[in-house]
Amino acid sequence: MVRKNNKASKSLYQIKITLVGSKPPIWRRLIVKDNIRLDQLHSVLQVAMGWLNYHLHQYRVGSLYIGIPEEDFDIEVTDERTVYLQDILSNLKDNFIYEYDFGDGWEHKIVLEKILPLDSSASPVVITGKKACPPEDCGGIWGYSDFLAAIQDPKHEEYEEMMEWVGGEFDPDEFNMNLINQKLNDLKF
The missing domain is CATH 3.10.290.30 (MM3350-like)
Incomplete structure (x- = not known):
């Protein structure tokens, strides 16, 4: 109340x-x-x-x-x-x-x-x-998990795209x- x-x-x-x-x-x-x-x-x-x-x-x-x-x-x-x-x-x-x-x-x-x-x-x-804080518009808690997986592995297929999207660096x-x-x-x- x-x-x-x-x-x-x-x-x-x-x-x-x-x-x-x-x-x-x-x-x-x-x-x-x-x-x-x-x-x-x-x-x-x-x-x-x-x-x-x-x-x-x-x-x-x-x-x-x-x-x-x-x-x-x-x-x-x-x-x-x-x-x-x-x-x-x-x-x-x-x-x-x-x-x-x-x-x-x-x-x-x-x-x-x-x-x-x-x-x-x-x-x-x-x-x-x-x-x-997670980046805006990364897809909620599940999208953030996927985002972290991508940026922490330079061999990940989305690494370059995600790093560019986030402005080149992100320290979780x-x-x-x-x-x-x-x-x-x-x-x-």
């Missing part, structure tokens, strides 16, 4: 975002204010994970869909600009799904790990994570927390 609550922030939330189905796991741990709106959280997630915001997205909280309402959709969607993170997460281990790119179907599980006292710490901020182990936090610092809301 979503509570509509636009009160001032009372806490910081430590949340973990894991790309569902990634092996080894691709994840980020962030500190955000409890009163961040879900449209703002979308911007944070795009930067933290490394996506480029080319595609549609939505949140799934139980049977509730939260996103950008669209007349053409067959399902009822609650406007993400009216929902705050504290409306859907309040207890440790509470979680929900953030889906990005309906074609590729990237699902991210977001879990509330800690509730911290509000202080003057920078927010939002990534405090740790693992692995690079790369995680640059400083760069991510610089970009998060540039977000304005």
Whole structure:
């Protein structure tokens, strides 16, 4: 159940975002204010994970869909600009799904790990994570697996095509927390 609550922030939330189905796991741990709106959280997630915001997205909280309402959709969607993170997460281990790119179907599980006292710490901020974000439009978790197989074997029949497509290099182990936090610092809301 979503509570509509636009009160001032009372806490910081430590949340973990894991790309569902990634092996080894691709994840980020962030500190955000409890009163961040879900449209703002979308911007944070795009930067933290490394996506480029080319595609549609939505949140799934139980049977509730939260996103950008669209007349053409067959399902009822609650406007993400009216929902705050504290409306859907309040207890440790509470979680929900953030889906990005309906074609590729990237699902991210977001879990509330800690509730911290509000202080003057920078927010939002990534405090740790693992692995690079898959390239946009690589075909979801299965396409990403095929992509990695191709770029890790110069003898693979799609090696040259995939390397050209990705711009000549891709390190699946790369995680640059400083760069991510610089970009998060540039977000304005």
